Amino acid sequence: MMKWRYLIRFKDWVQIAGEKDREKVGFLEGIVSIVVNVLIAAVKLFYGIAFHSISLIADAVHSLSDVLSSVVVIVGFKISARPPDEDHPFGHGRMELIASVIVATLLFVVGLEFLKDSISKIVKPEISELNAVGIVVVALTLLAKEGLARFSFFLGRTIDSSVLIADGHHHRSDAISTVLVLISLGFVHAGWPRADGIGGLTVSIFIMATAIGLIRESASPLMGQNPSLEMVEQVKEIALKHEEVLGVHDIVVHDFRSIYNISLHIEVDYTMQLCRAHDISDAIEREVQGRFPGWAVVHVDPVNRTHSRYGEVSAAIEELKKNHPIMETAHDIRIVGSDERFNIVMDINLEKTPARLAEIEEIRRRLNEQFPGAGIVFNIDPPVFGIKH
CATH class of the missing domain: 1.20.1510.10 (Cation efflux protein transmembrane domain)
Structure with a gap:
């Protein structure tokens, strides 16, 4: 004993x-x-x-x-x-x-x-x-x-x-x-x-x-490998505790063993005052730094979910995810313009391989079929862990 x-x-x-x-x-x-x-x-x-x-x-x-x-x-x-x-x-x-x-x-x-x-x-x-x-x-x-x-x-x-x-x-x-x-x-x-x-x-x-x-x-x-899923979920949980945060994406973690350098994007309503958005991002930074030693930087993305066409565009994107898993990484979805003439703009994270770019064109074609005359704009970002909403 x-x-x-x-x-x-x-x-x-x-x-x-x-x-x-x-x-x-x-x-x-x-x-x-x-x-x-x-x-x-x-x-x-x-x-x-x-x-x-x-x-x-x-x-x-x-x-x-x-x-x-x-x-x-x-x-x-x-x-x-x-x-x-x-x-x-x-x-x-x-x-x-x-x-x-x-x-x-x-x-x-x-x-x-x-x-x-x-x-x-x-x-x-x-x-x-x-x-x-x-x-x-x-x-x-x-x-x-x-x-x-x-x-x-x-x-x-x-x-x-x-x-x-x-x-x-x-x-x-x-x-x-x-x-x-x-x-x-x-x-x-x-x-x-x-x-x-x-x-x-x-x-x-x-x-x-x-x-x-x-x-x-x-x-x-x-x-520079991806952080663990557990760490990503903890960062997302901290951000989403704030009711005004509509989504979290592009979580990037630089692990220096004893210190972390963490950055993330949060989505808030586009009508939110700048001072309020700044206060929220500051609060999230402090909370993330309290959980993980080091630094945290929060980037604020304004999104407009009040556009009259947002609901059907969002539903179309959800349907595309069934056959195109890369659409799971779509974020910062914005509709710019009037009800009749508008552009659908979104960021998406993927590797720029010929196969992936061809798939993007196929997705663009399918969206154009559903929304004739709409401009479809994809801003392609590098693959990053923790990009799902």
Whole structure:
């Protein structure tokens, strides 16, 4: 019971520290990884020299090289924890993502080196020799590395840190390669010398694939990926709480890890006084900033839903949505002109591919059939998450 109580307390501390001071959690993982890797290297070096084992001495050097990824973790968290300054008004939070890419790249290099060694062993099989002491040392290394991997995964998932998860995969790659060494030794001594190289080839491909996945996962937020549906819904909920807000669209979120830069468009009646619209947008900005740390900017779009033709135009657009899903992104629908001669103007979010543009022309044709003589104007904006009304 005592053990579980301490584990629960530690998990609670990680969650609280992750919310208030991520640097502490990153520093903890980095220091623990460095200490364990240095101890592993020292044990391997000691027994390698004592028993004249070149392979253990070489593996000791490899364990020391693993310290580099942990140093990157600590430096990454240290920089990302810096507050905003004149040159970086949105903070330094994305440095954690950059550190994650660096650690994943180091993992890919490990896989590449492993691949080269494995191919060499397939072409020219070698009979590996390892005495009982060496096997014990390797087995202890396996336990230590798997323990480090699980520790890093636990911290990374608790505070949602891609760099800690990447470092966990780095530790696990060493554990997997150690398992491979032990298994392949059995196959080699059973008369299958190429088993070592074939197993190594399989593991190296797995390691490189994992590294590529981690790089893509970390690079995506750096390039500006869409926010989560949950976050978009929360922003919309804040805006739509105000009765005068008729619609919300074009929610854009720039995630700087510790700070968000959020912009959104709200629709209000075109007769609303400018001062009132300004007050509403200010209130929404404050509420969004209260929910998500950073900045929020609200753009006001006036819409006229009192035009005599608005009802039938709106119904026609709703009908078009059944066969043309891209019409779900239509917003800022405006009718300009008299009852007889008018233009239907709307904004729509889509990629300007030939297929999409052809579909827009088909929609224009169908609207012209229903409203002869009306001008149909589409203002095409880039695809943005959270554009449905």
